[in-house]
Amino acid sequence: MLALLWIPTTLIAAAAQTARNATQAGLIKTIGTIGATQVRFLYGFPFALLFLALVTAISGEAVPRPDGDFLLFTLAGAVSQIAATALMLAAMKDRSFSVTTAYVKTEPLLIALAGLILLGDNPSPMGWTAIALATAGVVLTALKPGAPITSAGLKPVGLGLAAAASFALSAVCFRGAIMGLDSGFFVMRATTTLAWSLGMQTALLLVWMVLFDRPALMGSFKAWRQSIPAGFLGAFASQFWFIGFSLTSAANVRTLALVEVFMAMFVSRRFFDQSISRREVAGMVLIVFGVALLLWSHQ
16 A cells, blocks of 8 residues: 555645645736745745654654755755746746646656766667657647747746756755655655755745845735745645655656646636647647656656
8 A cells, every 4th residue: 555655645746736836826926936936935844844743743753863965965956946946937927837837847858868968878769759759749839830939939948948957856856865864754754854955945045035135035025925825835745745755766756747737727727817729738748648658668
């Protein structure tokens, strides 16, 4: 039973993340991209501490002590996730909620390409087919027939793909941190890593905003009513992502998380009144199919 627990865990995380992304996207107009980015961390950190206190009280276990490797993995994951969130929200300024989510879900493809460039891991013919399909899907959603290719049109594509790469790095680093803890059962290790990562992210963003963007920081305090739900949903989603990472590989978790693309399509139409063309739907289907085929080829 435990071997399959990562499946419902990932589905819960994907649903919560879709709701959090929608909440953050709604905050961009009032407090800006950086302000909306830090909301999930600043307002999520107290909930992470609450989760850790609950896990400690229920399990009776002591919180694992971090070592140097754990802190390095967690810091790398924390910084990458901040960058990924900011890039994703910036892309949402120019493209719809659901299409931006589809860009971000090319994350496993970027892992494969990085492996080829940095490690010489050459994908199988099926893997290259998957890469071609997903790349075609990105192009299909990004470019309008008959429209000239401009830097403005390519900007959200670049931002979305950069977000995907950053999310990929953060997932690998967080799993490394979780697996590096030498004590505690899987929920304790996942929750400990979550608390440390959100603590680091909160501290980094507070320093940045005090030095460079105080209006956005003040704006996030003024918008506390909208920010608290985003913080809770962010911490809640991350709690289940981290539990998933503690049970199976990040690739397995991120593959199943592709259901988020279709959740985002529903949210985009229902709450943002953003229409989705048949071309964009076809592109998103190609992206999802390509990513799934790539990961299946590695099994």
